[in-house]
Amino acid sequence: xxxxxxxxxxxxxxxxxxxxxxxxxxxxxxxxxxxxxxxxxxxxxxxxxxxxxxxxxxxxxxxxxxxxxxxxxxxxxxxxxxxxxxxxxxxxxxxxxxxxxxxxxxxxxxxxxxxxxxxxxxxxxxxxxxxxxxxxxxxxxxxxxxxxxxxxxxxxxxxxxxxxxxxxxxxxxxxxxxxxxxxxxxxxxxxxxxxxxxxxxxxxxxxxxxxxxxxxxxxxxxxxxxxxxxxxxxxxxxxxxxxxxxxxxxxxxxxxxxxxxxxxxxxxxxxxxxxxx
Amino acid sequence: xxxxxxxxxxxxxxxxxxxxxxxxxxxxxxxxxxxxxxxxxxxxxxxxxxxxxxxxxxxxxxxxxxxxxxxxxxxxxxxxxxxxxxxxxxxxxxxxxxxxxxxxxxxxxxxxxxxxxxxxxxxxxxxxxxxxxxxxxxxxxxxxxxxxxxxxxxxxxxxxxxxxxxxxxxxxxxxxxxxxxxxxxxxxxxxxxxxxxxxxxxxxxxxxxxxxxxxxxxxxxxxxxxxxxxxxx
Numbered sequence: 001x002x003x004x005x006x007x008x009x010x011x012x013x014x015x016x017x018x019x020x021x022x023x024x025x026x027x028x029x030x031x032x033x034x035x036x037x038x039x040x041x042x043x044x045x046x047x048x049x050x051x052x053x054x055x056x057x058x059x060x061x062x063x064x065x066x067x068x069x070x071x072x073x074x075x076x077x078x079x080x081x082x083x084x085x086x087x088x089x090x091x092x093x094x095x096x097x098x099x100x101x102x103x104x105x106x107x108x109x110x111x112x113x114x115x116x117x118x119x120x121x122x123x124x125x126x127x128x129x130x131x132x133x134x135x136x137x138x139x140x141x142x143x144x145x146x147x148x149x150x151x152x153x154x155x156x157x158x159x160x161x162x163x164x165x166x167x168x169x170x171x172x173x174x175x176x177x178x179x180x181x182x183x184x185x186x187x188x189x190x191x192x193x194x195x196x197x198x199x200x201x202x203x204x205x206x207x208x209x210x211x212x213x214x215x216x217x218x219x220x221x222x223x224x225x226x227x228x229x230x231x232x233x234x235x236x237x238x239x240x241x242x243x244x245x246x247x248x249x250x251x252x253x254x255x256x257x258x259x260x261x262x263x264x265x266x267x268x269x270x271x272x273x274x275x276x277x
Numbered sequence: 278x279x280x281x282x283x284x285x286x287x288x289x290x291x292x293x294x295x296x297x298x299x300x301x302x303x304x305x306x307x308x309x310x311x312x313x314x315x316x317x318x319x320x321x322x323x324x325x326x327x328x329x330x331x332x333x334x335x336x337x338x339x340x341x342x343x344x345x346x347x348x349x350x351x352x353x354x355x356x357x358x359x360x361x362x363x364x365x366x367x368x369x370x371x372x373x374x375x376x377x378x379x380x381x382x383x384x385x386x387x388x389x390x391x392x393x394x395x396x397x398x399x400x401x402x403x404x405x406x407x408x409x410x411x412x413x414x415x416x417x418x419x420x421x422x423x424x425x426x427x428x429x430x431x432x433x434x435x436x437x438x439x440x441x442x443x444x445x446x447x448x449x450x451x452x453x454x455x456x457x458x459x460x461x462x463x464x465x466x467x468x469x470x471x472x473x474x475x476x477x478x479x480x481x482x483x484x485x486x487x488x489x490x491x492x493x494x495x496x497x498x499x500x501x502x503x504x505x506x507x508x509x510x
Contacts, residue, residue, distance in 0.1 A: 004378045011371075012364070087364075095362040098329050099379045100351040195292045276331045 001101040005109035017117045020072045021124050027065050028128035034061050035135035072121050080114040081184040089192050093276050103270040118177040161241045168248035175255035182262040189269035280304045281426055281457055286337035289323050297323040299481040310471055313461040315478035316508050321461045325430050329356050355424035359431040361411050365404035376418050388421035420451040427458045441467055465501040475500055
C-alpha cells in the first residue's frame with residue numbers, strides 16, 4: 001500500500017514541481033548568455049545612455065533569478081506543508097484516513113515524495129548558483145579554481161577520509177531536509193489539537209519549535225566551541241581528520257535521531273489524537 | 278445475524294467538555310438497513326466518525342468485526358461523509374483509478390455504468406463539475422464497493438427531490454443484501470420506506486433501537502411521525 005500511496009502522491013505533485021525546477025534551470029542557462037555577452041558588458045562600461053538600460057536589465061535578471069530560487073526552495077517546502085495539511089486534516093482527510101492503509105504509510109509516502117523533490121531542488125539550486133556565479137566571474141574563474149585546488153592540496157586530506165567526509169556531509173544535507181519536512185508536518189499535527197484556527201496554531205507551533213531547536217543548537221555549538229578552546233589552551237586539542245569525521249558522525253546521528261523522534265510524534269498525533277472537524 | 282459493530286460504553290467529549298456521545302452501548306448487525314436518526318447535536322456524526330476512526334473516543338470502545346477501527350475495518354466499511362472529500366484537481370477517471378487501487382472490493386465497471394447513466398464525462402476534472410454532481414460521483418464511488426457495511430452520512434441533504442430519488446435508488450440497487458447500510462439523515466420521510474431498523478439518538482445516547490415495522494404496528498405511526506413525537510420541542 002505504501003507503494004500505491006507513493007505513486008498517487010507523485011502523480012499529484014510532479015507537474016508543479018517540475019515547472020519550478022525547469023524554470024530555475026532555464027533562468028540559470030540564460031545567465032550564461034547574459035553574463036557572457038562581452039558586447040553588452042562593453043556597452044555597460046561605456047558612458048552612453050545604454051549603460052543604464054543594461055544595468056536595469058542585469059538587475060532585473062538577478063531579481064527574477066533570486067526570486068525563482070526562493071520560490072523553488074521555500075515555495076516547494078510550503079507546497080508540501082499545505083498539501084500535508086489539506087490532504088490529511090481537511091475534507092480530503094475523510095478519504096485519506098478511511099483508506100485501508102496505516103498512518104505510518106500515509107506519513108512515509110508524503111515524506112518520500114517531499115524528500116525526492118527537496119533533494120532535486122537542492123541539486124538544481126547548487127548547480128544553478130555555480131553556473132550563474134561561474135558565468136559572472138568567467139575571467140577570474142580559472143584563477144579561482146586553481147586557488148581552490150591549492151587549498152584542498154594543502155589540507156592533505158587522505159582519499160579515504162575525504163570520501164567518508166563527503167558521504168557524511170551528504171547525509172547531513174539529506175537529514176537537514178528531512179528535518180525541515182518533519183518539522184512542518186509535526187507542527188501541523190500538533191496544531192490540529194488547537195480548538196479554533198488550527199492553521200494559525202500550526203504556524204505558531206512551527207515557529208515555537210524552530211526557536212526552541214535553534215536555542216538548543218546554539219547552546220550545543222557554544223559548548224562544543226568552548227570545549228575546543230579549553231582543549232587547545234591545555235594543549236590537548238586533536239585537530240586530526242578523525243576528529244572531523246567523528247564530529248560529522250555525531251551530527252548525522254543527532255539529526256537523524258531528531259527526525260525519527262519527530263516522525264514518531266507525528267504518527268502518535270495521527271493515531272491517537274485524530275479529531276477531524 | 279452476527280454483530281458487525283459493537284459500541285461498548287462509548288463516550289466522546291470535545292474540548293469544551295460537553296459529551297457528544299455518552300456511555301453508548303449499541304450493536305449493529307449484518308443484513309439490515311439502519312436509519313440513524315436524531316436532532317442536531319444528538320451525536321450521529323460523532324458516532325459515525327468514531328466507527329471510521331476519524332475521531333478517537335474519550336472512553337469506551339468501538340469494535341468492527343472484533344477489531345478496533347484501523348486497516349482491517351476500513352477494508353469492510355464504505356463511508357460517505359457529509360463533506361466532499363474528492364480533490365477537485367483530479368479527473369473522474371483518476372478517482373476511479375484511486376478507489377480501484379486501494380479497495381480490493383471496488384467494482385470499476387459498476388462505477389463506470391452509473392457514471393455513464395448520469396452522462397458524466399470520465400475525463401472531466403472535478404473542479405469543472407457542480408457540487409451536486411461531485412456529490413453524486415462520491416456516492417457512486419462509495420456504492421461501487423462490495424463492502425460489508427455502508428455508512429452514509431446525510432446522503433440526501435441539500436439535493437433536489439429528483440436527485441434524492443436517484444441517490445436512494447443507487448443505494449438500494451447497489452448494496453449486497455448480506456451487507457448492512459447505516460443512513461444518517463434528517464429527511465426521514467424520504468428514506469423510511471427502505472429502512473429495516475431505526476436508531477434514535479438524543480444527547481449522545483440511544484433512546485430507541487427498533488424495527489420500522491414494529492414502530493408502525495405498535496405506535497400506529499410512520500417513523501417520521503414517531504420521530505416528531507419523540508423529539509418534539
